[in-house]
Amino acid sequence: MPGAFAFTLTGRDGQARTGCLQTPHGLVETPAFMPVGTRGAVRGVTQRTLEEAGAAIVLANTYHLYLRPGDDLIAERGGLHRFIGWPGPILTDSGGYQIFSLGPLVKITEEGARFQSHLDGSRHALTPEKVVDIQAQLGPDIAMVLDECLAAPASEAASAASLDLTLRWARRARDRFLQLQAGPVAGVTVTNPGQAQFGIVQGGIYPHLREKSAAALREIGFESYAIGGLSVGESVETMYEVVGDTTPFLPDDRPRYLMGTGMPDDLVECVARGIDMFDCVLPTRNARNGQVFTPDGPINLRNARFARDDRPIDEQCPCDTCRRHSRAYLRHLFHNKEMNAGTLASVHNLVFYLDTLRRIRQAIGFGLFAQFRQDFHRRFSRTSPSS
Amino acid sequence: MPGAFAFTLTGRDGQARTGCLQTPHGLVETPAFMPVGTRGAVRGVTQRTLEEAGAAIVLANTYHLYLRPGDDLIAERGGLHRFIGWPGPILTDSGGYQIFSLGPLVKITEEGARFQSHLDGSRHALTPEKVVDIQAQLGPDIAMVLDECLAAPASEAASAASLDLTLRWARRARDRFLQLQAGPVAGVTVTNPGQAQFGIVQGGIYPHLREKSAAALREIGFESYAIGGLSVGESVETMYEVVGDTTPFLPDDRPRYLMGTGMPDDLVECVARGIDMFDCVLPTRNARNGQVFTPDGPINLRNARFARDDRPIDEQCPCDTCRRHSRAYLRHLFHNKEMNAGTLASVHNLVFYLDTLRRIRQAIGFGLFAQFRQDFHRRFSRTSPSS
Ligand SMILES: [Zn+2]
Ligand SMILES: [Zn+2]
Numbered sequence: 139m140p141g142a143f144a145f146t147l148t149g150r151d152g153q154a155r156t157g158c159l160q161t162p163h164g165l166v167e168t169p170a171f172m173p174v175g176t177r178g179a180v181r182g183v184t185q186r187t188l189e190e191a192g193a194a195i196v197l198a199n200t201y202h203l204y205l206r207p208g209d210d211l212i213a214e215r216g217g218l219h220r221f222i223g224w225p226g227p228i229l230t231d232s233g234g235y236q237i238f239s240l241g242p243l244v245k246i247t248e249e250g251a252r253f254q255s256h257l258d259g260s261r262h263a264l265t266p267e268k269v270v271d272i273q274a275q276l277g278p279d280i281a282m283v284l285d286e287c288l289a290a291p292a293s294e295a296a297s298a299a300s301l302d303l304t305l306r307w308a309r310r311a312r313d314r315f316l317q318l319q320a321g322p323v324a325g326v327t328v329t330n331p332g333q334a335q336f337g338i339v340q341g342g343i344y345p346h347l348r349e350k351s352a353a354a355l356r357e358i359g360f361e362s363y364a365i366g367g368l369s370v371g372e373s374v375e376t377m378y379e380v381v382g383d384t385t386p387f388l389p390d391d392r393p394r395y396l397m398g399t400g401m402p403d404d405l406v407e408c409v410a411r412g413i414d415m416f417d418c419v420l421p422t423r424n425a426r427n428g429q430v431f432t433p434d435g436p437i438n439l440r441n442a443r444f445a446r447d448d449r450p451i452d453e454q455c456p457c458d459t460c461r462r463h464s465r466a467y468l469r470h471l472f473h474n475k476e477m478n479a480g481t482l483a484s485v486h487n488l489v490f491y492l493d494t495l496r497r498i499r500q501a502i503g504f505g506l507f508a509q510f511r512q513d514f515h516r517r518f519s520r521t522s523p524s525s
Numbered sequence: 526m527p528g529a530f531a532f533t534l535t536g537r538d539g540q541a542r543t544g545c546l547q548t549p550h551g552l553v554e555t556p557a558f559m560p561v562g563t564r565g566a567v568r569g570v571t572q573r574t575l576e577e578a579g580a581a582i583v584l585a586n587t588y589h590l591y592l593r594p595g596d597d598l599i600a601e602r603g604g605l606h607r608f609i610g611w612p613g614p615i616l617t618d619s620g621g622y623q624i625f626s627l628g629p630l631v632k633i634t635e636e637g638a639r640f641q642s643h644l645d646g647s648r649h650a651l652t653p654e655k656v657v658d659i660q661a662q663l664g665p666d667i668a669m670v671l672d673e674c675l676a677a678p679a680s681e682a683a684s685a686a687s688l689d690l691t692l693r694w695a696r697r698a699r700d701r702f703l704q705l706q707a708g709p710v711a712g713v714t715v716t717n718p719g720q721a722q723f724g725i726v727q728g729g730i731y732p733h734l735r736e737k738s739a740a741a742l743r744e745i746g747f748e749s750y751a752i753g754g755l756s757v758g759e760s761v762e763t764m765y766e767v768v769g770d771t772t773p774f775l776p777d778d779r780p781r782y783l784m785g786t787g788m789p790d791d792l793v794e795c796v797a798r799g800i801d802m803f804d805c806v807l808p809t810r811n812a813r814n815g816q817v818f819t820p821d822g823p824i825n826l827r828n829a830r831f832a833r834d835d836r837p838i839d840e841q842c843p844c845d846t847c848r849r850h851s852r853a854y855l856r857h858l859f860h861n862k863e864m865n866a867g868t869l870a871s872v873h874n875l876v877f878y879l880d881t882l883r884r885i886r887q888a889i890g891f892g893l894f895a896q897f898r899q900d901f902h903r904r905f906s907r908t909s910p911s912s
Contacts, residue, residue, distance in 0.1 A: 178857070184865055186845050206857070206861060211833065215835060221857075462572060462573065464610075467609060467610060470608075471566055476564060476566045478566045480864070481569075
């Protein structure tokens with residue numbers, strides 16, 4: 139199929155890699171960061187601004203879109219790309235994380251998950267097959283399988299049991315995905331025939347479980363693979379360790395997606411361990427709370443000491459916020475709870491993330507990633523004295 | 526002074542006029558609409574987006590900026606233009622309307638207004654002179670004098686008494702303005718030496734009071750004049766009548782500014798009565814509540830019947846929202862209280878207003894304003910069947 143899923147490695151530097159991801163809706167240079175637009179909108183940042191900020195691919199959430207406005211409605215509109223007005227690549231997560239966060243409102247069986255909507259208490263059942271069907275209707279370029287997400291810390295026994303269930307679900311999800319590719323299925327409108335499906339490696343913090351998970355998923359055979367179940371409360375050192383232990387079990391010629399991570403320095407560290415794709419709500423969520431990133435670490439624009447600071451957030455930043463506005467103005471907007479505060483800070487943070495990934499790709503291309511990594515950490519501190 | 530205040534009439538069609546307003550920060554074609562950025566930010570619409578939408582001049586509020594972050598802080602930053610990152614023309618209202626809306630928190634004397642801040646209860650006294658000083662420090666291109674704003678309906682006696690006080694305040698405000706122009710005054714930093722000062726015609730719904738007000742203000746002599754005390758609860762017919770009765774008392778060669786009005790059809794009607802400048806919160810405030818304007822009248826995007834409507838708000842609209850998004854998507858965003866809903870709707874409404882003014886100027890230029898006015902009203906209905 140023209141424009142269908144493909145991945146080409148274009149460079150290596152240690153474990154770090156650059157690549158080009160081909161999707162039915164365009165190319166993505168990796169390592170890549172995906173802004174999170176849960177309901178088809180990144181909070182405070184319009185699609186047009188996302189494009190201008192250089193976002194190549196965005197993430198949306200299957201659980202939220204299934205509940206409202208519903209995958210039927212979106213399929214009737216021609217799929218997610220047309221519905222949200224984003225012509226570029228889209229990835230949808232499976233909603234597993236959201237469903238398993240519902241706590242007492244969710245019940246897990248072999249079959250799938252039964253839960254009550256957080257919106258109106260209505261009752262729903264999602265199976266691995268149903269999630270594939272929903273995503274077929276939504277039509278992202280990359281669909282994630284339904285996995286069970288354990289709360290951290292999980293014991294080895296609990297992690298192992300959960301992993302087995304997740305693997306059985308993964309096989310059922312793949313079977314359904316291939317069935318939909320093979321021909322029409324009543325009640326399911328496939329809006330993006332070139333869609334790829336990613337499996338999710340689970341196994342908690344246990345390397346042998348991660349290895350088992352990766353091997354079993356490769357045996358099933360997906361277009362590619364993600365690492366799930368991290369950034370759920372474990373320390374960053376543990377997270378880095380699990381990532382470093384897991385990437386060698388993943389195929390070298392496919393993009394590796396680390397789900398839900400993280401701070402800017404996490405991205406650098408995980409690229410160093412062979413990760414190619416990231417998503418995270420941090421840049422926009424933290425921006426709405428006044429936290430913006432600089433090469434020297436985060437600062438919080440609510441702080442009174444910025445009231446008379448005429449500098450932009452970051453002198454070197456190419457974003458519209460930094461080219462036009464001072465910290466003093468942004469502090470004024472936050473102090474007055476003005477809506478534009480969150481928007482202007484979110485634009486900056488997204489550009490900071492996207493620009494960091496761009497510089498990472500450049501460094502890998504020149505074989506200078508080790509130097510970049512060192513320079514980055516020498517300046518970037520999570521507890522910057524200026525924050 | 527180069528770039529200082531000037532106004533040139535460039536066309537007439539009946540009572541309607543086109544003109545070019547020159548300010549120290551650029552030109553404004555009239556009739557013009559000024560988006561309202563109370564605290565130096567139009568809610569949901571960044572300065573950059575305002576520029577792209579074609580806004581030539583914006584309005585900010587003296588009362589709010591005086592309280593937070595304070596005119597001293599803004600003067601230290603070089604004035605409002607630099608502080609808010611808007612290089613074009615700015616007008617500030619005097620804050621009278623906000624102060625008089627404080628109800629029991631405000632006390633009026635001959636000297637001025639004593640009030641408690643709506644933010645923290647702190648006590649303040651604003652005199653006509655003090656408001657001039659604050660605006661000298663803020664540095665807008667056009668500063669409005671402090672006037673007393675009566676709640677409508679006001680009796681003729683109350684309107685007459687209030688008008689007398691407002692005129693005594695206007696003379697004091699002009700004296701102070703000329704004193705600041707003549708040379709340095711301790712404690713006041715003049716950040717925009719080319720600033721113009723507008724008087725405000727009051728007099729309620731009584732033509733002879735409006736006439737007296739206009740004559741007295743012209744006697745004092747301001748760069749130009751506004752009509753205040755309307756759009757405060759009277760019927761639109763009354764408002765049109767008062768505007769039509771008042772503009773003949775205003776100098777023909779100066780821009781006439783109608784404060785705080787109104788709906789799109791109000792703008793057309795008031796241009797027909799000789800108004801050149803408008804400001805109003807309606808396009809952005811209503812947008813945040815889902816109401817957007819079309820040539821056939823307003824529609825509310827929250828309405829469930831738009832859930833499957835693939836059309837843009839307005840097929841002919843050149844705005845980014847209409848070129849990219851459907852009513853179905855916007856309805857989805859409103860339904861989920863997504864922040865981008867207000868932004869996307871506000872951008873459309875501002876472009877609708879600015880584009881309506883552009884078409885008005887064009888019609889006047891071609892001597893076709895009567896036809897434009899008729900065509901506009903034939904389609905535009907405030908209670909559109911589609912709303
Ligand atoms: Zn920036
Ligand atoms: Zn539009």
